[in-house]
Amino acid sequence: MDLLQASVNDKYLALARTVRHYLMTRWLETERRQTELQSKAVAYLSAEFLLGRQLDNSLLATDLEEIAAESLQGLGIELDELRTVEVEPGLGNGGLGRLAACFIDSLATLDVPSIGYGIRYEYGIFKQTFVDGRQVEQPDNWLELGSPWEFPHPEAAVTVNFGGHTEKTADDDGREVSRWVPGWSVEGVPYNYMVPGYQNGRVNTLRLWSARATKAFDLQIFNAGDYTEAVRAQTFAENISKVLYPEDSTPQGKELRLQQQYFFVACSLRNFIEDVLPAGYDLHKLPERITFQLNDTHPVIAIPELMRILIDERGWNWDEAWDVTNQVFAYTCHTLLPEALEVWPTSLLEKLLPRHLEIIYRINKDFLARVRETYPGDEMRARHMSIIAESPERAVRMAYLATVTGSKVNGVAALHSQLLRDKVLKDFSDMEPEKFTNVTNGVTPRRFVRLANPGLSGLITEAIGDGWVTDLDRLSELEPLADDSGFLSRFREVKAANKARFADVMEARDGIRVDTGTMVDAMVKRLHEYKRQMLKVLHIVSLYEQVKSGALPIEKVTPRTFVFGAKAAPGYRMAKEIIALINAVGRTVNDDPAMQGRLTIVFPPNYNVTLAEKLIPAADLSEQISVAGKEASGTGNMKFALNGALTIGTDDGANVEIRELVGDENFFLFGMSEPEVERVVSAGYEPASFYDKNAALRRALDLIASGAFSDGRRGEFEPIVANLLEQDRFLVLADFQSYMDAQARVDTAYADQDAWTRSAVLNVARTGFFSSDRSMRDYLDRIWHAEPVSIDVSSMQG
Numbered sequence: 001m002d003l004l005q006a007s008v009n010d011k012y013l014a015l016a017r018t019v020r021h022y023l024m025t026r027w028l029e030t031e032r033r034q035t036e037l038q039s040k041a042v043a044y045l046s047a048e049f050l051l052g053r054q055l056d057n058s059l060l061a062t063d064l065e066e067i068a069a070e071s072l073q074g075l076g077i078e079l080d081e082l083r084t085v086e087v088e089p090g091l092g093n094g095g096l097g098r099l100a101a102c103f104i105d106s107l108a109t110l111d112v113p114s115i116g117y118g119i120r121y122e123y124g125i126f127k128q129t130f131v132d133g134r135q136v137e138q139p140d141n142w143l144e145l146g147s148p149w150e151f152p153h154p155e156a157a158v159t160v161n162f163g164g165h166t167e168k169t170a171d172d173d174g175r176e177v178s179r180w181v182p183g184w185s186v187e188g189v190p191y192n193y194m195v196p197g198y199q200n201g202r203v204n205t206l207r208l209w210s211a212r213a214t215k216a217f218d219l220q221i222f223n224a225g226d227y228t229e230a231v232r233a234q235t236f237a238e239n240i241s242k243v244l245y246p247e248d249s250t251p252q253g254k255e256l257r258l259q260q261q262y263f264f265v266a267c268s269l270r271n272f273i274e275d276v277l278p279a280g281y282d283l284h285k286l287p288e289r290i291t292f293q294l295n296d297t298h299p300v301i302a303i304p305e306l307m308r309i310l311i312d313e314r315g316w317n318w319d320e321a322w323d324v325t326n327q328v329f330a331y332t333c334h335t336l337l338p339e340a341l342e343v344w345p346t347s348l349l350e351k352l353l354p355r356h357l358e359i360i361y362r363i364n365k366d367f368l369a370r371v372r373e374t375y376p377g378d379e380m381r382a383r384h385m386s387i388i389a390e391s392p393e394r395a396v397r398m399a400y401l402a403t404v405t406g407s408k409v410n411g412v413a414a415l416h417s418q419l420l421r422d423k424v425l426k427d428f429s430d431m432e433p434e435k436f437t438n439v440t441n442g443v444t445p446r447r448f449v450r451l452a453n454p455g456l457s458g459l460i461t462e463a464i465g466d467g468w469v470t471d472l473d474r475l476s477e478l479e480p481l482a483d484d485s486g487f488l489s490r491f492r493e494v495k496a497a498n499k500a501r502f503a504d505v506m507e508a509r510d511g512i513r514v515d516t517g518t519m520v521d522a523m524v525k526r527l528h529e530y531k532r533q534m535l536k537v538l539h540i541v542s543l544y545e546q547v548k549s550g551a552l553p554i555e556k557v558t559p560r561t562f563v564f565g566a567k568a569a570p571g572y573r574m575a576k577e578i579i580a581l582i583n584a585v586g587r588t589v590n591d592d593p594a595m596q597g598r599l600t601i602v603f604p605p606n607y608n609v610t611l612a613e614k615l616i617p618a619a620d621l622s623e624q625i626s627v628a629g630k631e632a633s634g635t636g637n638m639k640f641a642l643n644g645a646l647t648i649g650t651d652d653g654a655n656v657e658i659r660e661l662v663g664d665e666n667f668f669l670f671g672m673s674e675p676e677v678e679r680v681v682s683a684g685y686e687p688a689s690f691y692d693k694n695a696a697l698r699r700a701l702d703l704i705a706s707g708a709f710s711d712g713r714r715g716e717f718e719p720i721v722a723n724l725l726e727q728d729r730f731l732v733l734a735d736f737q738s739y740m741d742a743q744a745r746v747d748t749a750y751a752d753q754d755a756w757t758r759s760a761v762l763n764v765a766r767t768g769f770f771s772s773d774r775s776m777r778d779y780l781d782r783i784w785h786a787e788p789v790s791i792d793v794s795s796m797q798g
């Protein structure tokens with residue numbers, strides 16, 4: 001094609017193909033080394049990988065950015081223009097999926113042989129739009145304009161069975177065995193993605209599975225002469241990998257979701273055993289070759305699947321199979337919300353995976369025997385610990401299955417892991433304390449500092465060299481510069497430039513104007529009541545109310561731009577109401593001349609990884625305000641701190657560790673602690689008493705109820721206000737005053753720009769701990785025990 005006729009997308013695709021071609025030699029060499037050494041690897045099983053754009057990351061990993069920019073310029077093409085047309089693969093909901101993407105980046109950079117296994121959803125997380133301020137979801141057709149980063153391998157498809165029934169037969173020795181007679185099947189086609197390490201020659205693989213109808217399936221029906229039925233069957237099969245479930249934190253117990261889960265783990269286990277391991281490998285030695293890390297409970301059906309393979313297909317006895325299965329799985333829990341713990345009705349398992357259900361029953365029987373042996377006569381304990389729940393319906397508790405089977409169980413921040421041991425999984429931790437461990441989450445410094453914040457990266461590199469990109473603890477060398485006025489002023493210039501860049505993006509993306517002279521106060525995360533976006537809204541409404549009523553002179557208000565980014569699960573009513581309220585408050589406050597633009601609310605729709613990369617470097621204040629004891633870790637909190645925002649936050653999740661590291665004087669702590677929350681709740685929390693006692697809170701809530709933000713329609717936000725006054729499950733009203741006080745401290749601190757910038761620098765210097773490279777080292781030491789294998793790049797050329 002002629003360059004003159006090529007669209008921007010054509011040019012982007014051509015560049016992407018060039019870069020991926022360059023990576024190919026390294027990919028093949030990585031494969032070759034792994035085959036040669038046969039060392040232990042890590043398989044990260046995850047229903048979500050929220051990758052973000054690939055071009056920049058690939059250019060960084062290969063150190064090709066400069067060359068690419070120059071050669072493109074020679075052709076009259078701007079690299080920046082090509083960057084902007086890439087559609088990010090949104091194959092995840094939020095933190096859990098993005099964590100998986102950070103982890104595979106770090107594993108590749110640390111030279112660890114590893115493979116990510118997941119689902120190639122045809123539609124990722126929905127595209128959020130606002131219609132009259134209300135969320136409307138649109139399909140995310142991310143494959144529409146081509147997907148240059150994936151390599152389909154239809155020839156390597158594997159078959160996955162479902163349904164049918166089991167039959168009792170006798171084996172060669174006359175023992176009774178159960179056999180699965182499946183009812184139907186689909187094929188899984190692997191799509192491989194390159195996961196390049198940072199300039200180290202290693203390229204690992206992310207293998208995502210796409211479902212299609214089996215040939216046999218088609219043929220049977222074609223032969224019966226029913227063409228339309230055959231085509232329908234194809235659609236049925238393809239449905240399995242059609243769409244990502246948009247529930248974050250609260251899974252829906254839908255049949256299709258269980259199909260997705262089994263589909264991808266069955267494909268992955270088969271692929272690892274039959275294609276990654278050498279032919280004829282003795283599976284008794286499997287633990288020497290692999291740990292399957294279970295990213296939450298979504299892939300936990302892999303446990304009975306491996307047992308089935310070893311027993312039914314390989315003819316092993318139960319104990320042999322259990323011994324190996326025990327060693328190769330480890331489980332990461334990501335939640336504390338009881339409603340988020342996945343449970344599958346036995347009726348559904350019976351219908352979809354009857355043989356797996358039998359295996360789960362047997363695991364449970366053996367386990368309960370062990371419990372009774374350890375705690376004779378304690379029948380209550382046995383009932384509590386059973387993998388099978390009996391009410392409200394008979395169901396399998398997937399977290400318990402993973403805990404019983406896994407070699408290790410970990411939480412994702414220190415507080416979270418402690419609460420797992422003390423509460424959610426207490427009985428299991430009492431019985432097998434050594435099984436429980438913590439690995440605090442981390443984020444990749446390549447994407448979230450080096451790429452997202454080139455200004456800060458340049459400044460850091462100038463000061464301490466570029467070793468920090470793969471050794472983030474070295475940020476501590478910046479500490480002395482917190483007292484260097486020259487450095488502080490350059491740091492401030494970088495922040496200002498990042499605000500200007502963010503303002504440009506907001507203008508181009510959504511036509512939203514951002515005043516770069518204001519404090520950028522950001523709350524970006526999924527919309528969930530426990531995360532308490534409502535607390536932020538009450539802060540804003542209260543300030544507005546105080547100005548309007550004359551209690552607070554407008555000149556006393558610190559100019560702030562409140563940035564929200566939040567998707568709500570499409571079926572989560574209250575979350576969607578809160579989105580509507582934020583937009584309504586935004587419209588009213590932004591349009592009110594009395595505010596003189598001092599308080600501005602911006603809520604760009606469809607917050608995603610790409611927007612995060614622009615917003616986070618521009619932020620001054622990071623809002624991490626969940627009710628203590630509910631946010632397992634948070635990872636946005638780490639990204640903001642690393643980019644020099646100060647945190648206002650509760651003692652929850654990884655905030656605890658951030659505060660310990662940056663120091664109390666560089667963190668705005670507020671709110672009840674987890675034990676205090678427990679006490680208040682068990683004493684019988686009455687939110688209305690806070691409304692009665694606190695005039696500012698009362699005025700803010702009354703203003704919302706009055707219709708001030710809904711053109712006088714009083715009923716509009718009634719469900720939100722009523723919920724807060726009557727239930728308030730997450731103690732918004734109880735923490736309101738403490739939050740307002742902390743925000744007043746923020747205003748005071750911000751007034752002294754030198755001191756503020758000093759704190760910001762110290763946040764950067766002291767949070768190197770939150771690199772996902774460190775998380776990976778912790779997993780390697782405590783759970784995986786795999787060794788790095790370096791790739792020799794000297795023999796390779798482009």
Ligand code: B1H
Nearest residue numbers: 095096247248249251334412632633634635
């Ligand atoms: C987290 C989820 C999650 N925890 C169910 N649990 C899902 C649960 O599709 N589903 O059904 C999807 C996601 N996600 C998050 O994990 C935690 O809330 C964060 O606190 C944590 O930082 C993150 C990574 O560990």
